Amino acid sequence: MRTTLYSVITGTGSYLPARIVRNEDFTASTFYDADSNLLTKPSAEIVARFAQITDIHERRYVTDDQVTSDIAFLAAQDALQSSGTDPESLDYILVAHNFGDVQADNRRSDFVPSLAARVKHKLGIENPQTIAYDLPFGCPGWLQGLIQADYYLRSGDAKRVLVIGAEVLSRVCDPHDRDSMLYADGAGAVLLEAQESNVPVGILAHGTRSDTVQAAHLLRMGASYNPNYPGSDLFLKMEGRKLYEYALKTVPQAIKDCLEKAKLPLADMHKLLLHQANGKMDDAILKRLYGLYDEATVPEGVMPMTISWLGNSSVATLPTLLDLLLKDKLPGNDIQPGTNIVFASVGAGMNCNAVVYRMPG
Template sequence: MLQQRRGHEFTRILAFGAARGENVVPNDDLVGPIDSSDEWIRQRTGIITRKRAGKDVEAVDLAEAAAREAIEKAGIDPTQIGVVLVSTVTHTVATPSMASLLAERIGATPAAAYDISAACAGYAYGIAQADSFIKSGLADHVLVVGAEKLSDVVDPTDRSISFLLGDGAGAAVVGPSDFPGIAPTIWGSDGSKWDAIGMTATYNEWEAGAPRPTMRQAGQTVFRWAVWEMVKVARQALETAGVRPEDLAAFVPHQANIRIIDEFAKQLGLPETVTIARDITTTGNTSAASIPLATHRLLEEHPDLSGGLALQIGFGAGLVFGAQVVVLP
């Protein structure tokens, strides 16, 4: 009979790390090419400024900084990491992965390492996999990183998404626990809306003479889907965890748009006791990095949230989604 691994019964997030682009970009710097205004962007998105990295900084550099902080705060050695997962859509090459390079940079080699392409849901996908790996015995500690340099794929004249996007990386170390720290994940996809968020051209079309591919979205389609369909997913995540809205200490949705975040909170019936992440106002939409960045900021500003329950939900291009309730470190 083949031998089988047995892992840990429970898992939890041990620590977070964060890195944001070093440049603060106010709305006024972006309104000219899209014939807009600071007031319009604030009203439509809630964004006042966003963080963007310099030309010499790549997403993996942000990932490294966030990962090092998370590992140090978790109190482990990089050699104890068994798997490195990086959620990103802005790696500079199609292959090899950002994760394998990151593993080498932080001293986690020979950890298993691969990238996850699930856009704004990528971090939640990574947490789901980390939880599974530790419970199955594949690893004792997993590093989950969301890292994006979205300013590399922005068309300054695009009115659908360009003014939303920022650069950053958020990291979490997941490890074994004496108590349940990560509830079952609710995840999935809706490929019928595959083209709602994406690139303006394929690489083959670019080679044939099309403009360089940049990001764009069908804003109203995404807004309606996020507000109506993702609320159902969030409720399912709460139900699966055996948690009521009033049991939550925090709500950390993907930082897509402040109107989506506020409508989420309203539809879920979150009481005023629940702290809601609104990192988008000064960081922008950082896709896979947005949930760990927002959580890191919440814990810095509200350390009393430590040990409380947080509902996190990511949703984006694909369209894909993932949600789970976690215990905050």
């Protein structure tokens, strides 16, 4: 029987920062709108409304001595140790992030050397054939790294690839912008290997799109909304309503297109791992997806969520969610051989991507 080369996940890891920041911690904040007008509603009321529209109640922040490459290394170490993999056997290390290393006392992004090179250094890998590079692609960066790894593995160029998503958003969010409550820190990693199989396993299909003419600047960097903010720091800014509309328009269709590419009906999507951007938005995306198939009822438990307690850590949300899922840390989710998992993400660019993955036996 003829066998085919597939990209299979053989290890996962994550790092959840120790510092828990709850919504109540923002009630002493002073918020302004995009026109630099002071919001007159009590901060406690603003925070309560935020929880209602996002489902976020707490998030994780790194400690002052940590930067993105540090937590990327910890997630990588977890994935390698849990899978029993020799780091010297890696062909590629791909690190998805968007801001480099940002120190607690200096908000300038530090990209040189690359974060992947820093992770390789921290892992002590001497092999010069372990190629390490970064992938800035907005929130879908980690998933795009997974797609790149699939090309390497299925072409025979590589046998083992480590894909990491890590971000420290707590240092690039404006303390006077309500959207700052969305953002969190975290890191996740997966190890993929090329495996021959006579039945389809691992990555079955993927797709990516970039919409820049109308949507390039829906997420961008800008000055603080506080007109009296000292210094010239730039912070992550978002056009929330337009981004929400873009996500509802593109993500469900991207998932449907990917399922069709994999020749799977919607009923065979056992789990949807969606970028944890906003709880209510993710619910709307899921409902819209089923609507594309004229399905009025969404099966319970098809979309595991972590945003209520981990917030939005950009590229880290998907690999962290997967690690928790596969290590039985999210009760009520049964993952067995043959389970079909769909990944999807959307973010700055604007970029959108999806992957269909089947758990091996």
